[in-house]
Amino acid sequence: MKDEVLIDIKDVKKHFPLSKKWFAEKKYVKAVDGVSFSIKKGETFGLVGESGCGKSTTGRLINGLIKADSGEIKFKGKNLANISEKDWKKYRKPMQMVFQDPYASLSPRLKVKDILSEPLKIHYPKMPNDEKKKLVTELMDKCGISEFHLEKYPHEFSGGQRQRIGIARSLILRPELIIADEPVSALDVSIQSQILNLMKDLQEEFGLTYLFISHDLSVVEHISDRVGVMYLGNLVEIARKRQIFEDPKHPYTQALLSSIPQPDPKKKRETIVLTGEIPSAANPPSGCKFHTRCPAAMEICRKIVPELKQLGREQYTACHLY
Amino acid sequence: MNHILQVNNLQTAFKTDKGMQTVVHGISFHVDKGEIVGIVGESGCGKSVTSLSIMRLLHDTPGKITGGQVIYNDHDLLRLPESSMKGYRGKELAMIFQEPMTSLNPVLKIGKQLREPIQLHLKMSKADAAEHAVKVLESVGIPRAKDIMEEYPHQLSGGMRQRVMIAMAISCKPSLLIADEPTTALDVTIQAQILSLMKEIQKENDMGILMITHDLGVVAEVCNRVIVMYAGRVVEETTVELLFENPKHPYTKGLIASVPKIGSGSKRLHSIPGTVPSPTNMPTGCKFAPRCKDVMDFCHTEEPGLIEEDGHSCRCWLYQDQRQGAMTE
Numbered sequence: 001m002k003d004e005v006l007i008d009i010k011d012v013k014k015h016f017p018l019s020k021k022w023f024a025e026k027k028y029v030k031a032v033d034g035v036s037f038s039i040k041k042g043e044t045f046g047l048v049g050e051s052g053c054g055k056s057t058t059g060r061l062i063n064g065l066i067k068a069d070s071g072e073i074k075f076k077g078k079n080l081a082n083i084s085e086k087d088w089k090k091y092r093k094p095m096q097m098v099f100q101d102p103y104a105s106l107s108p109r110l111k112v113k114d115i116l117s118e119p120l121k122i123h124y125p126k127m128p129n130d131e132k133k134k135l136v137t138e139l140m141d142k143c144g145i146s147e148f149h150l151e152k153y154p155h156e157f158s159g160g161q162r163q164r165i166g167i168a169r170s171l172i173l174r175p176e177l178i179i180a181d182e183p184v185s186a187l188d189v190s191i192q193s194q195i196l197n198l199m200k201d202l203q204e205e206f207g208l209t210y211l212f213i214s215h216d217l218s219v220v221e222h223i224s225d226r227v228g229v230m231y232l233g234n235l236v237e238i239a240r241k242r243q244i245f246e247d248p249k250h251p252y253t254q255a256l257l258s259s260i261p262q263p264d265p266k267k268k269r270e271t272i273v274l275t276g277e278i279p280s281a282a283n284p285p286s287g288c289k290f291h292t293r294c295p296a297a298m299e300i301c302r303k304i305v306p307e308l309k310q311l312g313r314e315q316y317t318a319c320h321l322y
Numbered sequence: 323m324n325h326i327l328q329v330n331n332l333q334t335a336f337k338t339d340k341g342m343q344t345v346v347h348g349i350s351f352h353v354d355k356g357e358i359v360g361i362v363g364e365s366g367c368g369k370s371v372t373s374l375s376i377m378r379l380l381h382d383t384p385g386k387i388t389g390g391q392v393i394y395n396d397h398d399l400l401r402l403p404e405s406s407m408k409g410y411r412g413k414e415l416a417m418i419f420q421e422p423m424t425s426l427n428p429v430l431k432i433g434k435q436l437r438e439p440i441q442l443h444l445k446m447s448k449a450d451a452a453e454h455a456v457k458v459l460e461s462v463g464i465p466r467a468k469d470i471m472e473e474y475p476h477q478l479s480g481g482m483r484q485r486v487m488i489a490m491a492i493s494c495k496p497s498l499l500i501a502d503e504p505t506t507a508l509d510v511t512i513q514a515q516i517l518s519l520m521k522e523i524q525k526e527n528d529m530g531i532l533m534i535t536h537d538l539g540v541v542a543e544v545c546n547r548v549i550v551m552y553a554g555r556v557v558e559e560t561t562v563e564l565l566f567e568n569p570k571h572p573y574t575k576g577l578i579a580s581v582p583k584i585g586s587g588s589k590r591l592h593s594i595p596g597t598v599p600s601p602t603n604m605p606t607g608c609k610f611a612p613r614c615k616d617v618m619d620f621c622h623t624e625e626p627g628l629i630e631e632d633g634h635s636c637r638c639w640l641y642q643d644q645r646q647g648a649m650t651e
Contacts, residue, residue: 050509051480158597159365188364188536188598193580193591200590215509222582222591245584259514261539263581265562273518274511277479293511 005077006177006209007062008038012071014057018282029282031057033233034071036308041176044203044210046224046241048217048256052281053230055213059179062211063095064088075177093123096170100182102162106154112165113150116140119173135172142205143168144198160191164198171202179211184219196223217260221245226314229253232281232289235308239315249317251296288320296321325352325393326498326530327376327415332390334368334375336383336601343601346371347554348390353498353530358521360533360545360562362577366598368554369534373500376532377417378407394498413443416491420503422483426475433471436490443494455493462489463519481512485519492523499524502534517544538581542566550574553599553609560634570636572614608639616640 012035015028032054039045047055060066062073064080073080080091099105106115116136120127137147143164154162163183170178183199184192196219202208214220220227227244229237229252237250248254255272276293279285285292291301298320306318334346346368353359361369374380376392378399392399394414399407419425427435436455440446446454452471459467462485475483484504491499501520505513521544524531533545541548541562548565550558550573558571569575579592596613599605605612611621621639628637 050511160597189538189580190364190577190594191597193582193593194595196582196591197593217510218582218584221584222586255511257584259510260584261513261517261537261543263538263542263566263578263583265542265566271514271518273514275515277481277512278509 004041005038006041006075007211008072008074008077009058009062010036010072010074012036012058012061012073013069014054014061014066015069027282029280030233030284031281032061032068033284035230035233035235036071037228037235037238039177039209039211041209042207043225044212044223046220046227047211047213047230048215048220048227049230050215050256050278052232052278054233054281055215055230056181058230059097059181059211059213063092063097063179065097089123093173094175095177095179096173096175098163098166098170098178098180098183100185102159102166102186103154105166106162106169108154110153111150112140112145112152112154115154115165116150116169116172119169123173136168139168139172140165142202143171144194158191159187160194163187163191163195167195167198167202171206171208174206175208177209177211179213181213182215183212185214185216192219199223217256229256232279232284234289234318235316236290236319237315237317238308239312239317243312243315249311249315249322250290250319251294251321252290255293255295288318324354326355326395327353327532328391328393329372329376330391330393332372332375332392333388334371334380334385335388336371336385338384338602340602342386342388344388345385345554345601346375349551349554349556350390351549351556351559353532355497355530356524356528357547358524358531358533358545360535360541360548361551362535362538362541362548363551364536364577364598366600367551369551370502372551373417373502373532373534377411377415377500378404379411379417409443412439412496413494414496415498415500416494416496418484418487418491418499418501418504420506422480422487422507423475425487426483428475430474431471432473432475432478432486436471436486436493439490440493455489458489458493459486462486462492462523463515464489480508481515484508484512484516488516488519488523492527492529495527496529498530498532500532500534503536504533505540506535506537513540520544538578550577553604554601555609555637556628556635557610557637558635559628564634568634570634570641571610571638572616572640573610576613576615608637 012032014032015030018027035058049055061068068081113136117132120132145164184195212223224241227241228235231252237253248257255274258272274293287303288301288306291297300320306320308316308318310316311322330350331348332346333348335342335344363369375387437451440451440454456467464470464485505516545562548562549556552573558574569578576594594613607623607625608621611617626637626639626642628635629642
């Protein structure tokens with residue numbers, strides 16, 4: 001069971017046009033530039049990277065909020081890349097999203113009970129109201145919001161509670177995959193840990209698969225089974241969590257790991273401070289996109305794009321060093 | 323006293339529908355020369371209001387300082403007329419804000435924004451100020467500083483803008499720098515650059531830095547001494563080593579345990595139940611009592627004082643004799 005592949009994406013690309021003028025020179029932001037990975041049923045796949053690396057776009061491509069330019073996106077073996085908008089409705093049901101901003105992602109004009117029962121109305125139009133209410137109440141209870149809050153509006157809740165509502169909404173249709181895009185980034189640490197624990201409990205209870213998108217490596221380490229590291233639209237490393245954090249291979253992963261300030265003043269580790277800025281995705285460097293900031297850059301890196309290469313069991317790195 | 327900044331019993335209140343609500347409740351601390359002091363706490367604990375109060379930058383907000391002293395070089399900044407406060411702000415005390423996009427003026431060239439405080443405070447001519455500005459930009463690691471003087475803030479990346487902010491803040495060689503979440507909006511690799519830059523600048527100029535942050539990792543990395551705030555009060559204060567080695571207050575302990583640490587695996591995270599109380603609905607007694615795992619009956623009725631022992635202050639009944647505390651109340 002554990003090895004059943006739920007999501008399998010191959011060489012997915014999404015380039016956003018920069019100018020819509022007719023005769024202007026065609027320029028593109030290469031947000032996602034050939035990304036491939038798969039997620040097995042029941043696991044948590046963490047996607048990390050800095051702003052603009054394409055991790056959120058990847059999440060949105062998977063559940064069809066934006067359409068890929070090329071490549072395959074398979075959900076349980078079915079290629080979703082070319083299906084019609086009508087069919088999407090069927091496929092979005094088993095994959096739901098949790099968004100970063102618990103303030104912007106809940107409609108301010110709907111009561112909590114309406115926010116939660118709306119998906120039911122759309123997907124099960126014939127479901128009687130009291131059954132809907134029962135489902136909503138049960139789920140809210142599991143997410144730690146008591147029944148008497150159901151009549152309230154989102155603005156009456158704190159950020160952490162709102163994120164609980166967002167999570168409950170994503171679960172109401174009993175999905176198999178949850179795409180969580182920075183679900184805890186807007187929260188304080190003490191609340192962040194409540195939400196992370198909740199997500200783990202729910203995963204166990206409902207047998208969920210998570211695609212967990214975050215810029216925060218410590219959070220990703222905590223929740224994930226496998227991790228993919230993205231840089232400027234490409235995956236530079238995929239491995240089991242332990243391998244990524246104990247023996248990172250790609251120089252970018254190494255630098256990223258060493259940059260995280262650790263809450264331990266005695267652990268004075270060598271921080272690899274990367275020089276330079278993250279290049280723009282509209283005009284990425286040639287060859288390996290990381291070569292402009294890489295401490296180990298060689299001549300070849302400037303010219304040839306490295307492919308993802310298998311280094312160990314389940315460890316893949318795109319770097320000319322290996 | 324050799325403290326560059328001494329804050330005594332500072333109180334700040336905000337005007338709300340329900341009258342004035344005190345959000346900073348008589349906090350006291352000091353910053354010494356060449357020292358980085360961190361103020362940590364979660365959103366709404368009053369850490370940013372504290373920094374704005376010190377700089378007297380509350381006039382655009384419904385906030386008002388209602389008591390206390392902010393002593394800088396033997397002068398109480400709170401008693402100065404606004405005109406002389408202007409002589410301090412930017413020259414003696416400078417500030418870096420979290421959002422480098424919103425805190426730079428979008429319609430003025432970087433050069434003009436940088437020159438302004440230099441011309442004003444160091445009484446330099448336009449040409450000299452420009453030359454000085456380029457030097458400062460170079461010192462914060464900005465490549466092609468001369469070109470950047472002619473550019474607008476939107477042309478720069480987030481990390482570059484924060485460097486410009488830092489350059490602006492240190493251009494008049496202040497002796498105290500207040501940094502309010504200076505790296506929160508930045509990516510980790512850029513955060514690492516900015517933090518190491520700030521440490522460097524601090525050493526070079528022997529400044530004092532008051533670092534306001536919610537990130538315990540940042541505190542551990544750069545601070546010498548830490549003040550933990552909760553609900554507008556200081557709940558713990560000590561050196562950074564002691565704080566992480568032997569945190570006393572249950573809130574500090576919970577906060578440290580809540581942070582996922584690299585290499586600690588997927589163990590269940592510690593979490594503090596409940597949320598920060600709102601200023602309109604403060605519990606009586608210890609403000610942390612409703613969320614505290616070591617709570618005692620007494621905590622709900624009486625608020626503990628901030629008691630210092632061997633350079634480690636803590637506001638908690640666990641470390642104080644209750645009856646003795648009650649008698650001195």
